[in-house]
Amino acid sequence: MKRTSHSTLKAGDYEMNETQPSSPTSGVVGTLFAKMGSDSVSSYGSKESGSHSPTKSGCSSTSTSAENTPAQEARKIHTVSSGERTLRADDPVLLQGEEHRGSPVRDVVFLCPYNGPMRGSLQVTNYRLFFRSCDRDRSFQLEVPLGVISRIGKVGGVRSSGENSYGIELLCKDIRTLRFAHKQETRSRRTVVDSLQQGAFPINNDLPFFAFRHLSGGAQYRDNGWDVYDPEAEFHRMGIPVPNDSWRLSRINVNYDISETYPSLWAVPSHPSVTDDLLKLVAAFRSRGRIPVLSWLHPTSLASITRCSQPMVGVRSNRSQADEKYVQYIMDANAQSHRIFIMDARPSVNAKANKARGGGFETDEGYPNAELVFLDIHNIHVMRESLRKLQEVCYPGVEDGSWFSAIASTSWLDHIKCILAGAVKIADKVENQKTSCIVHCSDGWDRTAQLTSLAMLMLDPYYRTIIGFEVLIEKEWASFGHKFAQRVGHGEDKPSDPDRSPVFLQFIDCVWQMTEQFPHAFEFNQDFLISILDHLYSCRFGTFLYNSEMERNREDVRRRTHSLWSFLNHDLNQYRNPLYNSFAQNVAIFPQASMRHMKVWKGYYCRWNPRMRPQEPIHLRNLELLMIRDQLLRKVVDLQLECRRRHPHGDTGSGSRSSPSPTGLSSAATANPPLLRGTSGGVAI
Template identity: 50%
Template sequence: FRWSSSQRPLSERQDPGQVASPPETTKDVMYICPFSGAVSGTLTITDYKLYFKSLARDPPFVLDVNLGAISRLETIGVQSHGENTRGLEIVCKGLPNESWLISKINSSYEVCETYPALLVLPASISEDELRRVAAFRAKRRFPVLSWIHPESQAAIVRCGQPQVGPSDRRCREDERYLQTILDANAQSHKLCIFDARQSSVADTNKAKDGGYENESFYPNVELNFLEIPNIHVMRESLRKLKEVVYPAIDEQRWFSSIDATHWLEYTRLLLAGAVKIADRIESGKTSVVVHCSDGWDRTAQLTSLAMLMLDSHYRSLRGFQVLLEKEWLSFGHRFASRVGHGDENHANSERSPLFVQFIDCVWQMTRQFPSAFEFNDLFLITVMDHLYSCLFGTFLYNSEQERVSKEVFNKTVSLWSYINTQAEDFTNPLYMNYEHHVLYPVASLRHLELWVSYYVRWNPRTRPQVPVHQHVKELLVMRAELQRRVEELQREASSSRSLSSSSDLGGTAMHTTV
């Protein structure tokens, strides 16, 4: 179900038998029927049943369900979880550093149209300074906080490239801004900048008024180039990969053909870069600034992968959704341009599989750490399928501003609503919550392989005879049964210890009396 945001929603979570009396009625409710589509109507919940009646149909569509058949009533957000999700994360995860503050300076998207309305910024920076820094950075994408270590206060900050140009222009406000980021972390006297680009390309960008930070202007700053090729190289790599896996597979040249695409090599470069960022944060207790050219492609890949390695919250099913909403959607990855939604020009040079590459990296991590992620292979494939399907509003348009102006949050359903209503299908049966456990995947070609279940799944020779998700469901049922049995044995053991203790006390008492 979904209801209009103007209506007061029903209780956030209710168990059957605990529904308030008198009956609660909500108008402007939409029932998403898996067979006939969306139906508008009125929803009523009484002490014993759920009753939905359509408004426009003749005869009306009626759904009358006894509450005894429902395990739980729960509101599922139908928006793309933009500001609401970020607000929830702020409440849950906190901001353990007085040097940072949550700012609404971009609430009208006027400072940076590709940034979200809510931002976390250095507390000591004035609005005037911030605007000067924005003018100095590509696409006005000034440095903002993505993640902060709960203990060391080391931070991951993202931005666009500085516009130094061929004459190495300076911006005093930008220099002070980065110094403020360094000062916010008392455990380190150095700030590390990771430029995702190849150093030769970064030099070339100076001629186009771009460039990179001059270390002589930024004291205590260390600049590192991660040598990751640009979007055009990645697009060509995936094109070659498609030719290898479809429609026919050359068995004799399989490995050499895959190697010639360089897809796994570029995957390795991304993972290696993210490991360097995570290691600087965790082991070096050093804050990092990450950027590429504009700060919405390779930057999003690197920050989100590093956060996956550092923070177990993002390795949960819901936490991963928050990660995508925050690092990709709210921070303006150009999904419409990179995927080509609504664009018939398949040769458009703006297209590039950056998000596909990121999800591939996540899959590689799930292979190396099979019990560290709550979600499974099917979840990642489902996300990829609906990146292209346009059935949901989650990945539409290029920025939060565009989605707000087009009322995507009110006019479409979120992919996460669909996924979270059948979470058991997307759950990893081997999952164990390794809280505060940092993952360092091995970024070596010896440990990477082609994601066959995604890239080659339509080739009948590679399809498994039994669907993998069927085995997953069986394992989940088995795990639930084993957990139930363990709990029973624990209760029996506890009961036996209690009886034994009572018996010992009784025997001691008799001996004392005698």
């Protein structure tokens, strides 16, 4: 992809509604389908694509009524029969590799915090829990991937008395707490708990993640999502090593000998003194061997964003001549500036405390041309506690009169603002001051990933496309060793593990905040972000499994599992933002990182509460706008063809030849009009 120079854009105060689950062929869009004919229907959520409610994300981690039926899931993904067994009316439609764990348990009561107790049947598979009410007047179903479950608790004992006092409580990673009441005399609780334990915590039971069963069971997708990110191609997109010869590619870590948590391919300064021996010396001075390597390069100024871990300074203020020279070489790779910023994500007091554990930060004596800036982002333990408080506020909810004070007491939005503010500072240094930035925290795989990826999202419009955003996650999060397994707690029955923290959730929340301030700048909508988060926990795909590239290669994840991007890219129409303007994207965007601009993401945190959903389902309006846009694009193409047919020599009678189209469409658009072939183009409506 050719990269162009940037202009800048500052955020206004836009307001957008959240999505409400709904069938894409109902209401206004259903009427529009009828008017536009069968071609439009097949493009938007009919027999072919099987568009499903965005908040279900294909993993059905939601409670629904008629919104998310098994038939809709069957249209979205290939399904299989349950061996020799005939599926009954209360059985879920199975995915490939999905198997029942016993028979459905009847006469179970789901204690819904919004609609009251609901009696029905409960079925557990090796992938999910499925509950369906037996009340015909109040149709309801609930599907929860077992990977979402953080803790399984038993409520009541043999001596418990009272209605619904004996059952199961499930604490979920998507902030829900689900409760099911069983009858003591049926002795069904133990069977259900045992099945849940095996599926939710496969590591404790020496079982594989469902992602491995899903592929081996025959699941197929049109595209191979593992091909989305090619590190060498991404470096070439940034002009490395040609034409930007100030950086080169290094395979010194091809066997992960230098750093087990880093990718195998790096971009490092091409200065002749930057040899493999120097890189090894630098790695010895950086925590976990995570030396400064390139994340992003400005296309015109050549200012760079590099990432690393803290230097091992310690209480004795150790220095490394190799590290000091290496930082100088990074600065020299940008000829437009004679200084460099070191953006330390931590509060200064935390960074100083790390010296007692052998860590620390860069000093003026060792790095005279560097300016150290502390960004005051708190550690994983503070963030985990903040999310716990937010969970108490959003599920099941608080009274209206306490909403604002309750949200403020969680400090969640304060943390989101702080992360965004840090990323804005980095983007400003690179874009406006044309100065390179080195970004690190302690180990460089949590706050560092948040900052670099958000800054890159602000600076590079490619990452604001659907495919580009997938590349960004693969690059800055997966390949650079964000510890997804530990931070999320995949497959382990350790709900109180201090290593768990909502680091990636905060990143996605920050991205959503940016889409609110710049509704025309992103090709994807909030449903895309919600789907990513749902499958962060589901363990249906290999994308977020394990802690590093090395571990995923060791487990042969690319060959033995499907990528999440294979699933999401199968039907992108439901994830497209109809307001996206692809013809004016060569800009850097700078969101307002102030509390007056921060919002609670109700479309995600409060999506389970029917009283918090918007009255007008924005998803239907998005589909309608996408169809209107495609109609207009078709008309533009038809008019261009008609104009050329009437004036084959380019003489339109206006005295000009080949004048540009007011829509921004060129002759290339005539041959391959945007969106008609599933591309990422679009115009502002």
